[in-house]
Amino acid sequence: MKDGFKARTRIIYLIIFLTGIIMTTRLFFLQVVNSEQYKNEANKQHFSPAAKNFDRGSIFFTEKSGRVISAAVVKNAYQIYMNPKVLEDSEDAYAKLSKIVSVNKTDFMAKAAKKNDPYEVIMHKVDKDKALAVDALNIKGLEIYPESWRYYPAGKLASHVLGFVGYKGDSLVGRYGLELAYEKKLKRDLDKKPVNSFAEIFYGIKKIVAGGLENADITLTLEPTVQSMLEKKLEEILEKYKGKMSGGIIMEPSTGKIVAMSAKPDFDPNFYSEEENIGVFTNPLVESVFEMGSIAKPLTMAAAIDGGGVRPDTMYTDNGFVKYGSAIIKNYDGKARGKVDMQEVLSSSLNTGAVFAMQSIGKEKFSEYIRNYGMGNRTGIELPNEVSGKISNIIDNNRELEYATASFGQGIAVTPMEMTVALASLANGGKIVKPYLVDKITIDGFRDKKTQPEVIRQVISKEASEDISRMLVKVVDGALLGGKYKMENYTVAAKTGTAQYMEAGSKNYSEEEYLHTFFGYVPAFEAKFIVFLFVAKPQGVLYASHTLTEPFMDITKFLLNYYEVPPDR
DSSP: OHHHHHHHHHHHHHHHHHHHHHHHHHHHIIIIITHHHHHHHHHHHHTTGGGGOOOBOOEEEEOTTSOEEEEEEEEEEEEEEEOTTTOOOHHHHHHHHTTTSOOOHHHHHHHHTOTTOSOEEEEEEEOHHHHHHHHHTOOTTEEEEEEEEEEOTTTTTTHHHHOOEEEETTEEEEOSHHHHHTHHHHBOOGGGSOSSHHHHHHHHHHHHHHOOOOOEEEEESOOHHHHHHHHHHHHHHHHHHTOSEEEEEEEOTTTOBEEEEEEESOOOGGGGGGOSOGGGGSOHHHHOOBOOGGGGHHHHHHHHHHTTSOOTTOEEEEOSEEEETTEEEEOTTOOOOEEEEHHHHHHTTOHHHHHHHHHHHOHHHHHHHHHHTTTTSOOOOSOTTOOOOBOGGGTSOOOHHHHHHHTTTOSOBBOHHHHHHHHHHHHTTSEEEOOBOEEEEEETTTEEEEOOOOEEEEOSOHHHHHHHHHHHHHIIIIIGGGGTTOOSSOOOEEEEEEEEEEOTTSSSEEEEEEEEEEEEEESTTSOSEEEEEEEESOSSOOOHHHHTHHHHHHHHHHHHHHTTOOOOO
């Protein structure tokens, strides 16, 4: 047993001795034999753009077929740079260089004159063939170096979702959108790679212990053809009605999967530095709140039906107005309809009817439904800087008037994403789902972490959602512009909204500035898609039915055809 112990001890000492010999030999070659070579390399690196090395995970769109296409990638090329300190004949250098690439002579000579400057960029993003041709000139003081940058092949497409990569100090990092939200996953930490063989040993150990970088690529749920179609429609809306902004979301109501989402005006992330107004980088779909107006009425009606306050055929007397002290709530046209049912409340978009429905379950229960719809909370979508809706009027206030106005979408403000998720509950059997943009994250090129659809809660019963869907189909078939857009082979459930903006510096609502909204889902009773649209401050048209109905129907018909959805009637 003693002999065995001694043998093992000798082996351990031998391993330590041999390791020492190897390290000493390696140090000798590094510090003595090859010292001049490494010194030259270090000097070259000091005067080269090595610090600009850049790599990053890719982002992909997903086509209907399942094929992925690039949304954000790293593009590689070369830069040509000059070391004026060692450039001997600038005229000769320019003459030879200009035969390969187009260079401004005045600029070239001005840079060559900076004899104390070791590094002047001549040209960025030079392709490989030209770069190698320049290198073959073998002109002392004229060098090429690989460079990389973030590139968005589709330009403006989904720019608010993607964001962009820009400088923060000396580092390139995600600066908005998913580029920011997933910075730690997309980042490739080139700066921390080992600089010598000994550091490499400890770097490897540290990487094993810490788990290393994820080296992730991200595949989105966005379908590029649908995204492109949505953006085209939003651009048309903005141009036609001279609005301040427009926006839209297309989502699967049963899963929360975002098929397309966009806002206009937008930007090209390849040229973000050319934007004069940095406010365009903000995503109003998750970062801005709006009083949504009458598209809130179906939520109120569904709550009242689910809470047992009304049925679709419940009657009430519409006098055209409701008084709360000195405050008067009127219908949009100021007219009274007399004795009408709840269907007529939605078909004619009666404010007084929404108030009646709210009162049928009481303000406390109504407030509970509003919160359970998710209003006043972030949806949890993967985008950064998401804000929550402002519903304090019906949380911290006991005034009947605030609950009355909230019943038709006034006095409470939510994000378009918040509203879309709430409205999706009418289409999916009463469930609040978590919206998502990321289909999967691929780590190290082979390990997939796929997003699973998530149901947050049941807010209304399936029966109540079916009742409200039937009512909204009747709105489209008969009331919406006189039934002009009724589809022969498909049931479409939809509702418009026209909300007043608050006057700047006042508590009064403007009679000139409006937010137009429109939502709908199709097929109404087995909904594949919910579509939400808005345009802020359109000019020359008062009601959303005239600005957004046609774009909504164009989008709906496109989706039904593109996804080959079978008719349901």
